Amino acid sequence: MPHNALDKKSNFELLEKEVGLDLFFPKQMQENLKPKQFRKMIQQTFQQYASLREEECVMKFFNTLAGFANIDQETFRCELIQGWNITVDLVIGPKGIRQLTSQDAKPTCLAQFKHIKSIRCLLLEEGQAVLQIGIEGAPQSLSIKTSSLAEAENMADLVDGYCRLQGEHKGSLIIRPKKGVFPLEDGEKRNSLPQIPTLNLETRRPHLSESCSIESDIYAEIPDETLRRPGGPQYGIAREDVVLNRILGEGFFGEVYEGVYTSHKGEKINVAVKTCKKDCTLDSKEKFVSEAVIMRNLDHPHIVKLIGIIEEEPTWIVMELYPYGELGHYLERNKNCLKVLTLVLYSLQICKAMAYLESINCVHRDIAVRNILVASPECVKLGDFGLSRYIEDEEYYKASVTRLPIKWMSPESINFRRFTTASDVWMFAVCMWEILSFGKQPFFWLENKDVIGVLEKGDRLPKPDLCPPVLYTLMTRCWDYDPSERPRFTELVCSLSDIYQMEKDVAIEQERNARYRPPKILEPTAFQEPPPKPSRPKYRPPPQTNLLAPKLQFQVPEGLCASSPTLTSPMEYPSPVNSLHTPPLHRHNVFKRHSMREEDFIRPSSREEAQQLWEAERVRMRQLQEKQQKQMVEDYQWLRQEERSLDPMVYMNDKSPLTPEKEVGYTEFTGPPEKPPRLGVQSIQPTANLDRTHDLVYLNVMELVRAVLDLKNELCQLPPEGYVVVVKNVGLTLRKLIASVDDLLPSLPSSSRTEIEGTQKLLNKDLAELINKMRLAQQNAVTSLSEECKRQMLTASHTLAVDAKNLLDAVDQAKVLANLAQPLAE
Structure with a gap:
């Protein structure tokens, strides 16, 4: 840690x-x-x-x-046989074999390890045993009577170990008689420690069940009934029904073979056979069988299907064979032809499998592309349940000392070996990152020991190149440090389904656009050259005496600017040949651009018709440009008027700025083509020319605009924790604005109150959206989504300022109706 x-x-x-x-x-x-x-x-x-x-x-x-206990010695309660039996506490430690008659007395040395020449253990009646230690120079050996055979055996091995450490003996001093503890030839010595006595599998399982019931409920293990043999009637198969072929690979417990299984109906099924090594310990075999125990209870279209199990030695687990192999290798081989839509589909299918495991309280603990098999190019299945465990509600599984995939694990799993459904959510997001990265290993640039330090600092895996931003945002939610803040798999299934549908719609539209392309107009040679591009005068920036912000070039709302990214996007600027088509709204907000079909176009039959079409198109484009020019002039005049109303002294010594009509070299083709209005967005009208003396609503709107401008100017320089300050300033200013409108509302006509109150509610929603975007920007400050989140935050603040201006217009109209407004004196 x-x-x-x-x-x-x-x-x-x-x-x-x-x-x-x-x-x-x-x-x-x-x-x-x-x-x-x-x-x-x-x-x-x-x-x-x-x-x-x-x-x-x-x-x-x-x-x-x-400092608190004697950890370098062991004490045994036994009897010394010296003509009569004396019960003592025998202390064995680095200082030799000593006896302790009472707690206050000092230990008495009975033998030193360098003087010991032989150790013999004899079995007595009623389960007792005698340990005989031969001492150099002593007429008789030191005889120690113990209450059990295991205790005598333990003491013999402990004394023999000290003799090897402190003496010059390379071999063991323990002598095994024919009868007794070590049934070998008389006088023969062993050079290794005795084997640990074990019970067979059938007699050991009841003991395992008893020990599991004693442990705490928090440390959940597989329920006791799963420790029984899984080879029941429906999963026990005969070994002669399985024929092994080539080796597919090697697992932790043994090799994995390709084979053919013949069912009871005579049907031949291609299978994968997991085998267990012959030299595996009993504990390893039980862990190997536990995978089949879990798999036999699983039934899901995206989870590997268990065919059967052969528990007799050697143990085999027989599963369905999927010809495309592991997903990791499949992604590497086909990365040049796999589309993002297919990768999202794989993620959705694995998420559905994990939602199924979540519903039955099972944690997988090893979700990675190496454990996912490809059944077909459109279907993957989750496998390898060797680390899976069942848990109870609101509990977690605590792993014992075992090999775990560190780079896939959540912080609480690395620090405390704590595994829950929330930790599986973290691993699933890492698996999604692998899929979108075509099989790359997460944190491949780090060693295992360095991963937790990176996670504790807040760093996460970067966004893959082809990963949709909305999908990476979902990944970052799954990588929240607090497990309770991560989404559940049921929620992830819904989110991924929406993302998959969005990507599917985009792919269908792209395919349709590529399939239906408009026929090319065969124009005469004289008309194939485009018309000359008119020259544009140099841009003259507004004066730098702006009261709101010195660095601000203009304050026209973004929706009125020709550089607005939303207005210049392909879906909102139709081409001349398809301007009559209106893009339909889609449930996932995927705006589509309608391509021109062949039946929508009438092919010119002669040179004269082609020339007429060309002239008609030029006239229509000229009308569009004239309308756009007129709108730009009105916007420019409104901007200048608003700046003068803030502080007329700014322009006392300044000459009247050149309007577009008076600029040298300005032509009717100077402006860009007209931008159609955005869907659902109304064009902003200039503010009413009224007397603003003591107009609190107007002053508060201007103050709110200043706060938004401050946010836009300072956002790039502020640290993530500084975002709260500028957003709080906007919120306090908005509160003052709404309070001033509430004070004025009783004096306004009732017919205008509904519109004003609706605009107030819209402003509150805009502020809530700005706060949400701020939080998102703070969460992704160290990721590749930082700039995108800041851009969304700026967009939300701009929307807030535009709606504040709309509120001012609504109040002005109501004041005019109520005869409360005074026109501005000339």
């Missing part, structure tokens, strides 16, 4: 509530200290030891423990 792991509130709460501080600190200490002081003390102490390596932590623990 990094040194600052406990600085995060979620980690400390996990340690306090889930693990428990009672394991580390006395109850009295926790009660005497204040919670804040106690937490600070824990954090400071943890930082002192966080830099230690694992071996150093172990040595530090034993050095600390040695």
Whole structure:
């Protein structure tokens, strides 16, 4: 864990509530200290030891423990046989074999390890045993009677180990008689420790069930019934029904073969057979079988199907064979032909499989492209349930010491080995990143030990090149440090379904545009050259004496600017040949551009008709440009009028600015072509020419515009935590504006109140949207989406300013109707 792991509130709460501080600190200490002081003390102490390596932590623990307990010696309650039996506490440690008659007395040395020449263990009646230790120079051996065979065996191995460490003996001093503990030839010595006595599988399982029931409910394991043999009637198959072919690969427990299974109906099925190595321990075999135990209860179209299991040695797990292999290799081989739509489909299918596992309280713990199989180019299936575990509601599985995929794991899984559905959500997002990166390993530029430090700092995987921004935003939600803030798989299925539908609609539209292209007009040679482009005068920026912001060039709303990205997008600027077609609205807001079909165009039959079409098109374009020029002039005049109304003294010494009509070299073709109005957006009219003396609504609108301009100018220089300040300034200014409108509202006609109140509600929604975009920008400040989030934040602030201007216009109209407005004196 990094040194600052406990600085995060979620980690400390996990340690306090889930693990428990009672394991580390006395109850009295926790009660005497204040919670804040106690937490600070824990954090400071943890930082002192966080830099230690694992071996150093172990040595530090034993050095600390040695000050409270004798950890370098073991005490056995036994009897010394010296003509009569004396019950003593026998102490075996580095100083030799000693006896302790009472707690206050000093231990008496019975033998030193360098003088011991033989060790013999004999079995007595009623399960008792005698340990005989031959001592050099002593007339008789030291005989020690124990209450059980296991205790005598333990003492013999402990003494033999000390003799090898401190003496010159290279081999064991234990002598095995024919009868007794070690049934080998008399006088023969062994050079290794005795094997640990084990029970067979059938007699051991009841003990496992009892031990599982004793443990805490928090440390959930697979339910007891899953420890029985899974080879029931429906999954137990005969070995002669399976024929093995070539090796597909090698797993953790053994090889994976391609084979053919013959069912009871005589049907031949291609299968993949997982085998378990013959030299695996009993514990490893049980873990191998546990995968089949979990898989036999799963039934989902995107989860690998279990055919059967052969539990007799050697153990085989037989599953469906998918010819395309692992998804990781499939992505690498086909990355040049796979489309984003297909990659999103793969992510959606795996998400559905994980939602199914979530519904049955099962955590997978190893979601990665290496564990996903490709059944067909349009279907993938989740497999490899070797690390999967069942959990109860509101609980988690705590992993034992085992090999885990660090680079795919969530912070709480790395720090505390804590696995929940939320940690599976994190791993699923990493798997989506793998899919969109065509099989690249996450954090391939880091070592396993460095990953947690990167995650603790807030860094996340970068956006893949082909990943849609909305999908990467969903990934970042899944990578929230707080597990409770991550979405559930049921929510992810809905979000991914929408994203998939959006990508599908875009792909269909692109395919249709590529398929239906308008026929080319066969023009005469004289008309193939485009008309000469008219010259444009140099742009003259407005004077730099702007009151609102010195750096601001103009304050025309973005919707009126020719450079507005939304207005100049292809879907909102129709070409002359298809301007009569209106783009339909789509449920996913995918605006489509209608291509011209062959039946929509009448092919010219002669040169004269082609010339007439060309002249008609030029006339129509000229009309569009004249209308656009007129609109630009009106916008420019409104802008100048608004700037003068802010402070007339600014322009006292300034000559009247040149209007577009008076600029030298200005022609009717200077402006860009006319922009049609955006869907759902009304063109903004100039502010009424009224007397603004003591007009609080007008003054507050201007103050709100200044606040928005300050936000736009300062956003790029501010750190993420500074966004709150500028947004708060906008919110306070908006509150003053709405309060001034509320004060004026009773004096206005009732017919105008509905429009004004609706505009007020719209402003509140605009502020809420600005706050949401601010939070999104803060969350993605260190990701590749930072600039996109800032742009959305600026768009939201612009919308707020435009709606404030609309509120001012509505109030002005109401005041005119109520005869409360005074025209501006000439």
